[in-house]
Amino acid sequence: MIMTKEKIVIIGGCGHVGIPLGLAFASKGFDVTLFDKNQININVINGGELPFAEKGGKEILEDHIGKNLRASNDCSFIKNADIVFFVIGTPVDEHLNPKVRSVISAVEEYIPYFTAEQLLIMRSTLFPGTLHVIQEHLFRHGVNAKLAFCPERVLQGKGIEEIFALPQIVSGTTEEAVAAAAKLFLNLTSQIIYTTPDEAELAKLMTNSWRYLSFAIANQFYMMANDSGVDFNRVYDAMTAGYPRAKFFAKPGLAAGPCLFKDTMQLAAFYHNNFFLGHAAMLINEGLTDHLVKNLKQKMDGSLCGKKIAILGMTFKANNDDIRESLSFKLKKLLEIELAYVIESDPYLKNSVPLEEALKTADGVILGVPHDEYLELQINVPFVDCWGVWSK
Numbered sequence: 543m544i545m546t547k548e549k550i551v552i553i554g555g556c557g558h559v560g561i562p563l564g565l566a567f568a569s570k571g572f573d574v575t576l577f578d579k580n581q582i583n584i585n586v587i588n589g590g591e592l593p594f595a596e597k598g599g600k601e602i603l604e605d606h607i608g609k610n611l612r613a614s615n616d617c618s619f620i621k622n623a624d625i626v627f628f629v630i631g632t633p634v635d636e637h638l639n640p641k642v643r644s645v646i647s648a649v650e651e652y653i654p655y656f657t658a659e660q661l662l663i664m665r666s667t668l669f670p671g672t673l674h675v676i677q678e679h680l681f682r683h684g685v686n687a688k689l690a691f692c693p694e695r696v697l698q699g700k701g702i703e704e705i706f707a708l709p710q711i712v713s714g715t716t717e718e719a720v721a722a723a724a725k726l727f728l729n730l731t732s733q734i735i736y737t738t739p740d741e742a743e744l745a746k747l748m749t750n751s752w753r754y755l756s757f758a759i760a761n762q763f764y765m766m767a768n769d770s771g772v773d774f775n776r777v778y779d780a781m782t783a784g785y786p787r788a789k790f791f792a793k794p795g796l797a798a799g800p801c802l803f804k805d806t807m808q809l810a811a812f813y814h815n816n817f818f819l820g821h822a823a824m825l826i827n828e829g830l831t832d833h834l835v836k837n838l839k840q841k842m843d844g845s846l847c848g849k850k851i852a853i854l855g856m857t858f859k860a861n862n863d864d865i866r867e868s869l870s871f872k873l874k875k876l877l878e879i880e881l882a883y884v885i886e887s888d889p890y891l892k893n894s895v896p897l898e899e900a901l902k903t904a905d906g907v908i909l910g911v912p913h914d915e916y917l918e919l920q921i922n923v924p925f926v927d928c929w930g931v932w933s934k
């Protein structure tokens with residue numbers, strides 16, 4: 543049954559997770575409000591544009607905006623909703639501890655608009671135990687709404703595609719909440735995975751930590767091979783070619799973005815800083831930037847002072863416009879400490895130096911992220927490329 547009449551409000555709906563989720567539900571006939579405090583993004587979306595790249599998003603937006611889809615900061619939409627999602631950010635602080643309070647405060651802020659009939663679904667990544675804390679707060683304020691936790695696991699930029707393709711983890715504080723959340727998600731996916739809230743919270747954090755650790759292994763091996771004068775690309779090919787047990791061996795690269803590092807640190811905080819692998823992965827993945835700058839320096843006669851160094855790719859992942867927690871900016875800082883003049887170039891960013899100009903001016907190049915535009919380039923100055931794109 544398609545529940546065309548149900549009203550869904552997504553709090554934090556104009557962000558990276560909220561938009562694909564809202565578009566997916568709107569495309570299935572739900573009445574969707576992307577509720578947010580970011581007035582700029584509200585205006586952009588209501589004007590029929592997406593604030594960030596999202597594959598397949600523009601078409602759905604154009605078909606549904608002003609009909610069964612809108613962006614707004616009007617709280618009356620929350621009051622009248624059947625289902626309320628929370629997808630606000632869940633960051634770590636400057637000491638790498640989870641800011642659990644920020645998500646609880648956000649829930650508290652909207653308590654006056656909740657009703658007993660509603661289904662509240664937490665969609666943000668949660669520090670283990672947070673759903674029960676939220677439940678306590680709701681009880682204390684006399685809110686008896688159904689409360690579920692259904693974590694988002696999609697790939698940034700391919701959210702819509704993956705929402706329909708991936709199984710959905712569903713958990714909740716009551717059987718009624720779980721049943722209602724599962725019924726809702728069956729409109730988007732055919733496979734529901736039932737867990738307890740604690741299991742769902744850990745499943746989400748462990749998935750991201752596992753990916754972060756996988757990249758750290760590849761990056762550690764890359765640096766180890768490089769430091770001993772061996773081409774890691776050839777080692778990688780030798781290890782993986784026709785060898786099924788190395789099928790999932792990650793490739794080296796700058797492991798960045800808003801989720802992997804943050805969620806690894808959340809897991810470390812949860813395990814009272816005994817998650818040694820997680821901390822080691824952080825040192826390796828963040829330390830890769832130092833290694834790349836050191837390598838380039840060696841290739842440029844031991845000094846970067848006064849040299850023009852182009853970083854190609856400033857976003858945190860390829861073929862995407864998101865710069866959040868991108869390690870290219872850390873590279874920039876390290877190059878500036880070496881007194882290099884940094885040229886930032888990225889086809890996805892306005893106001894960055896065009897590729898042709900960057901290549902014409904640069905004395906040296908670092909591949910920040912392997913956008914498609916860079917794959918066939920012939921670099922004629924010293925360069926470093928941990929992604930293995932130009933080395934081949």
Ligand SMILES: NC(=O)c1ccc[n+]([C@@H]2O[C@H](COP(=O)([O-])OP(=O)(O)OC[C@H]3O[C@@H](n4cnc5c(N)ncnc54)[C@H](O)[C@@H]3O)[C@@H](O)[C@H]2O)c1
Pocket residue numbers: 553554555556557558559560577578579580583629630631632648651665666667668694695696697698699800801
């Ligand atoms: N980006 C991803 O690919 C991804 C994937 C899976 C899970 N997640 C998780 O999803 C959550 C959200 O991440 P995101 O990337 O969408 O973040 P984001 O910063 O892009 O979006 C968050 C949105 O929430 C809004 N917001 C913040 N506080 C608010 C409030 N009190 N009231 C109303 N709106 C508010 C912001 O204006 C912003 O638009 C995080 O927990 C993240 O870890 C992200």
